[in-house]
Amino acid sequence: NAGVTQTPKFQVLKTGQSMTLQCAQDMNHEYMSWYRQDPGMGLRLIHYSVGAGITDQGEVPNGYNVSRSTTEDFPLRLLSAAPSQTSVYFCASSLQGELRSAFFGQGTRLTVV
Amino acid sequence: TQLLEQSPQFLSIQEGENLTVYCNSSSVFSSLQWYRQEPGEGPVLLVTVVTGGEVKKLKRLTFQFGDARKDSSLHITAAQPGDTGLYLCAEGNTGTASKLTFGTGTRLQVTL
Numbered sequence: 001n002a003g004v005t006q007t008p009k010f011q012v013l014k015t016g017q018s019m020t021l022q023c024a025q026d027m028n029h030e031y032m033s034w035y036r037q038d039p040g041m042g043l044r045l046i047h048y049s050v051g052a053g054i055t056d057q058g059e060v061p062n063g064y065n066v067s068r069s070t071t072e073d074f075p076l077r078l079l080s081a082a083p084s085q086t087s088v089y090f091c092a093s094s095l096q097g098e099l100r101s102a103f104f105g106q107g108t109r110l111t112v113v
Numbered sequence: 114t115q116l117l118e119q120s121p122q123f124l125s126i127q128e129g130e131n132l133t134v135y136c137n138s139s140s141v142f143s144s145l146q147w148y149r150q151e152p153g154e155g156p157v158l159l160v161t162v163v164t165g166g167e168v169k170k171l172k173r174l175t176f177q178f179g180d181a182r183k184d185s186s187l188h189i190t191a192a193q194p195g196d197t198g199l200y201l202c203a204e205g206n207t208g209t210a211s212k213l214t215f216g217t218g219t220r221l222q223v224t225l
Binding site: 045102 | 117122144146153154155156157158161163201203212213214215216217218
C-alpha cells in the first residue's frame with residue numbers, strides 16, 4: 001500500500017528553468033493538495049483539487065500551475081523557477097469530509113540557484 | 114486568513130519529563146487536528162478534536178480543545194526520544210482535510 005508518492009525527492013534547478021513535481025495516490029481519495037514548507041512558516045497551501053478536472057488556488061499560488069486529469073495524479077508545475085521557490089513541497093490527499101485525515105507524501109526538497 | 118500561533122517554537126527536554134505545547138487561533142476553530150512530522154517525512158495525523166472542552170488521549174499524549182474552541186493543547190507525559198519531531202496544529206476551516214491552515218509548529222527534542 002504505497003499511499004501518496006512524490007517524485008523526485010530532491011531537485012536542484014537554475015533560475016528560469018521549468019519542472020514538474022509529481023504526486024500520485026492509490027487510495028482513491030477525492031481531495032488532493034500541494035503545500036510548501038519553509039523554516040518558521042509551517043506548511044502553506046499552494047493549490048488544491050476536490051476531484052478530477054477541478055482545481056483551485058490556495059494561499060500562495062503565484063508561480064505554480066496544477067491540473068487534475070485523473071483521480072490518482074496531481075502534478076505541480078513550476079514554469080520559471082525563482083530562488084524564492086526554494087522549499088520543501090508536500091502533496092497530500094484525503095477523503096471528502098472535514099474530519100478526515102490528510103495523508104502526506106514524503107516531500108520534494110527543491111533548491112533554485 | 115486564520116492565524117494559528119504555536120508555542121513554544123522549540124523545546125529540548127530529557128527523557129521522562131512532561132511537556133505541554135499550545136496552539137492558539139485568532140478566531141474560532143471549526144475543528145482542529147494535530148500532526149507530528151519527523152525529519153525527512155510528511156506530517157502524520159495524531160488526532161482530530163471537534164467539540165469545545167473535548168479531551169482525547171493517545172497513550173502518553175493528551176489533547177485538549179478549549180471551551181471557546183480558539184485554543185488547543187498537547188500534553189506529553191514521560192517523554193521518550195521517539196517523541197522527537199515537529200508538532201503541528203492545523204485547522205480545516207473549509208470542510209476539507211486537504212485545505213488546511215497550519216500553525217508554525219513546535220520542534221521537540223527529547224534526549225536520553
